[in-house]
Amino acid sequence: MQKVLLWIPQLLGGARNTIIITIISVGIGIVLSLFLALGKMSKHKLISKPCSAYIFFFRGTPLLMQIYFIYYGLPQINPALTIKSAFNAALLAFTLNTAAYLAEDIRAGVQSIDAGQFEAARTLGMSYWQMMRLVIIPQTIRRVIPPVGNEFIMALKDVSLVSIIGLSDLTKVTRQISSSQATAMVYIPAMIIYLIITAVFTAIFRQVEKKNSAY
Amino acid sequence: MSIIRTENLCKNFGELHVLKGVNLTVEKGEVVVIIGASGGGKSTFLRSLNNLETITAGSIYFEDKLFVRAENGKVLEEMPKKEKKEALLKMGMVFQRFNLFPNMTVKDNVMSAPVHVKKIPKAQAEETAMELLKRVGLADKADEYPSRLSGGQQQRVAIARSLAMSPDIMLFDEPTSALDPELVGEVLNVMKGLAKDGMTMICVTHEMGFAREVADKVVFMGEGKILEEGAPDEIFNHPKTKQAQQFLGSIL
Numbered sequence: 001m002q003k004v005l006l007w008i009p010q011l012l013g014g015a016r017n018t019i020i021i022t023i024i025s026v027g028i029g030i031v032l033s034l035f036l037a038l039g040k041m042s043k044h045k046l047i048s049k050p051c052s053a054y055i056f057f058f059r060g061t062p063l064l065m066q067i068y069f070i071y072y073g074l075p076q077i078n079p080a081l082t083i084k085s086a087f088n089a090a091l092l093a094f095t096l097n098t099a100a101y102l103a104e105d106i107r108a109g110v111q112s113i114d115a116g117q118f119e120a121a122r123t124l125g126m127s128y129w130q131m132m133r134l135v136i137i138p139q140t141i142r143r144v145i146p147p148v149g150n151e152f153i154m155a156l157k158d159v160s161l162v163s164i165i166g167l168s169d170l171t172k173v174t175r176q177i178s179s180s181q182a183t184a185m186v187y188i189p190a191m192i193i194y195l196i197i198t199a200v201f202t203a204i205f206r207q208v209e210k211k212n213s214a215y
Numbered sequence: 216m217s218i219i220r221t222e223n224l225c226k227n228f229g230e231l232h233v234l235k236g237v238n239l240t241v242e243k244g245e246v247v248v249i250i251g252a253s254g255g256g257k258s259t260f261l262r263s264l265n266n267l268e269t270i271t272a273g274s275i276y277f278e279d280k281l282f283v284r285a286e287n288g289k290v291l292e293e294m295p296k297k298e299k300k301e302a303l304l305k306m307g308m309v310f311q312r313f314n315l316f317p318n319m320t321v322k323d324n325v326m327s328a329p330v331h332v333k334k335i336p337k338a339q340a341e342e343t344a345m346e347l348l349k350r351v352g353l354a355d356k357a358d359e360y361p362s363r364l365s366g367g368q369q370q371r372v373a374i375a376r377s378l379a380m381s382p383d384i385m386l387f388d389e390p391t392s393a394l395d396p397e398l399v400g401e402v403l404n405v406m407k408g409l410a411k412d413g414m415t416m417i418c419v420t421h422e423m424g425f426a427r428e429v430a431d432k433v434v435f436m437g438e439g440k441i442l443e444e445g446a447p448d449e450i451f452n453h454p455k456t457k458q459a460q461q462f463l464g465s466i467l
């Protein structure tokens with residue numbers, strides 16, 4: 001018991017990194033994914049093809065390889081592409097990856113909106129961006145909160161992959177304690193911390209969902 | 216001056232030839248009612264006028280100016296972009312399924328296009344919106360969301376939303392056919408009021424009472440063409456074509 005108390009500060013430090021990487025990458029990923037989703041739905045092939053290719057690539061290859069490649073591979077292509085800190089490399093890989101998944105959620109959300117909404121907006125003279133901003137995106141947001149929430153929870157756990165490039169997230173810290181003190185018992189408080197984080201963010205997303213169901 | 220004139224308007228969906236040469240002229244202030252069997256291309260015709268469909272062949276004139284001319288699925292001539300946009304703004308459209316924006320209150324539904332598209336100051340747009348809502352009898356619902364309204368109320372809001380853009384002509388595509396029978400009257404009354412105020416209207420509807428009361432002209436569409444047109448009494452009481460006789464027999 002005494003030992004557990006000693007582990008806690010270290011575990012919480014790891015948890016902090018886990019949460020920061022998740023929030024930043026999902027946050028930036030959402031913005032990026034919106035453009036990817038709209039881009040993939042564009043009538044112009046010059047816009048839709050690259051967006052489709054991006055999404056295909058990041059969903060079609062393992063995140064682990066993407067992290068490796070961004071951290072170790074890019075500098076070999078061109079030294080100018082070196083990302084010094086493991087934290088930034090992990091953040092970049094995660095953001096790019098999450099954006100691809102979120103883009104598909106958003107695209108599904110937009111496509112689930114009745115064609116009549118687009119037609120009414122057009123008949124009223126709205127431009128593409130006015131239609132998106134005033135009519136389509138507000139309705140999409142409401143529909144994509146649950147899948148985005150899921151994506152967030154998945155990302156939270158996928159962050160454990162960043163330990164391979166040396167970043168001290170919750171999983172990495174746990175493994176370090178486990179091997180240095182020769183005990184697997186540290187996994188118990190670590191998993192409890194994961195569960196608490198997941199529960200808190202699930203509750204937050206549920207709250208956001210409620211706030212968005214005024215209509 | 217005619218507000219809308221079509222010449223030999225044709226529309227194909229792939230192999231399906233839906234409109235096969237529609238010639239219709241709508242004068243300013245006229246109320247035209249279009250009737251015809253389901254699947255006959257009535258919606259497609261209205262949607263073509265409103266640029267929601269690209270026509271396959273023929274021409275459309277708006278206020279005597281060429282709006283679009285096409286042949287073999289290719290647009291040959293078209294109004295300059297800016298003028299075209301302005302012309303489209305003068306055409307209001309009311310859909311069978313209302314298509315109100317569920318994420319906006321009733322008032323925002325009515326004022327959003329005036330504010331964002333026409334750049335009318337908010338206060339002024341709001342005032343107009345409230346006047347229009349009063350006109351359709353829904354001023355007390357201004358702050359509700361559409362989902363809280365009955366179908367008849369939603370359709371009246373949709374009419375107000377369209378009117379807020381000060382259209383020169385209103386297109387109605389079966390505005391009452393998605394409504395419970397007891398809600399049809401309230402929507403028709405609003406439409407009758409508009410007709411009596413001189414609004415130019417093209418209405419696809421099978422409400423004979425409405426047609427008899429306000430229509431200047433009834434058009435019977437079938438086989439992708441206008442098979443018969445004339446005064447309501449003429450069409451309803453003495454249909455000449457077999458198709459019109461059959462159709463009227465089936466709905467009366």
Ligand SMILES: Nc1ncnc2c1ncn2[C@@H]1O[C@H](COP(=O)(O)OP(=O)(O)O)[C@@H](O)[C@H]1O
Nearest residue numbers: 228231233251252253254255256257258259260
């Ligand atoms: N976007 C479309 N693609 C293919 N076929 C269509 C499309 N819109 C309408 N049609 C077809 O065109 C025909 C006429 O439809 P419509 O104009 O809706 O008739 P109405 O309004 O008179 O009932 C129907 O056979 C319909 O299935």
Ligand SMILES: [Mg+2]
Nearest residue numbers: 257258259389
């Ligand atoms: Mg129809």
